[in-house]
Amino acid sequence: MSLIFPRPKTGTSLLIEGSRQSSLRFVIEMLCEEISSDSPVYWLDGGMSLDPSALICPLSARGMPASRIELLRACRAFTAHQMVDLLRRLDEEIRTYAGRGKPRLVVITDLTKMFADRQLNRAESRAMLEECLDTIQMLSRNMNLLFVLTLAESDASLNQRNMADKIRRKVDERITIKSWKEEHIVATNHMLDLTTSPMVTAPFSVTLLDFYPGDQSSIVVCTSPPFNKISSVMPNGESMDSEARSASAL
Numbered sequence: 001m002s003l004i005f006p007r008p009k010t011g012t013s014l015l016i017e018g019s020r021q022s023s024l025r026f027v028i029e030m031l032c033e034e035i036s037s038d039s040p041v042y043w044l045d046g047g048m049s050l051d052p053s054a055l056i057c058p059l060s061a062r063g064m065p066a067s068r069i070e071l072l073r074a075c076r077a078f079t080a081h082q083m084v085d086l087l088r089r090l091d092e093e094i095r096t097y098a099g100r101g102k103p104r105l106v107v108i109t110d111l112t113k114m115f116a117d118r119q120l121n122r123a124e125s126r127a128m129l130e131e132c133l134d135t136i137q138m139l140s141r142n143m144n145l146l147f148v149l150t151l152a153e154s155d156a157s158l159n160q161r162n163m164a165d166k167i168r169r170k171v172d173e174r175i176t177i178k179s180w181k182e183e184h185i186v187a188t189n190h191m192l193d194l195t196t197s198p199m200v201t202a203p204f205s206v207t208l209l210d211f212y213p214g215d216q217s218s219i220v221v222c223t224s225p226p227f228n229k230i231s232s233v234m235p236n237g238e239s240m241d242s243e244a245r246s247a248s249a250l
Contacts, residue, residue, distance in 0.1 A: 018177030020152040032058040043074040047110020080114040
């Protein structure tokens with residue numbers, strides 16, 4: 001990370017904004033850096049961005065075998081109710097696997113997609129989003145976790161814009177990725193009103209190793225993410241059938 005760009009800390013929440021591709025690439029690098037330090041990571045997806053195979057190349061660039069992806073515990077929420085339930089159960093999930101290593105990073109991609117479902121009335125969607133944000137804040141502080149949320153700039157509907165504003169007000173820190181071409185990234189830290197490169201080098205330099213004191217390495221944590229599912233850039237909340245809506249969570 002750049003010396004003039006503040007580093008994210010555990011016990012806080014960070015919002016990454018920008019193009020869908022750039023924000024997803026950013027969090028994948030963060031996930032891979034944690035995995036390369038033997039730390040389990042969590043990835044909750046609300047917008048069909050979940051693709052565990054996307055971690056293989058960044059892990060390989062770090063000299064890690066593809067089997068290290070076992071440290072990833074991941075789940076895709078198909079409805080807003082599932083996303084709320086996933087976050088409610090995350091505390092128990094982490095404690096259940098505490099003996100296998102303490103996580104420091106939880107990534108939530110495309111959170112607003114779930115709550116823009118037309119089958120939800122606005123009052124209900126706002127209430128559920130508020131609960132999710134409160135849960136994120138509580139878990140980040142009580143369990144000393146860094147929550148990283150993504151918000152794609154293409155989320156342009158009025159309802160999603162209102163939800164995006166709510167998220168911006170709730171998180172501790174915001175970064176907007178302006179551009180990412182080959183090995184050069186430009187981003188804005190809104191806390192400092194500073195636009196610069198948050199990385200010393202790219203694409204494999206996003207690191208959490210220096211963010212936290214102490215050695216918090218972990219043992220392998222096994223998971224059963226939906227590897228047989230092909231990721232899509234299509235929003236999913238309102239288009240899923242009843243079977244998808246009853247899909248199991250973590």
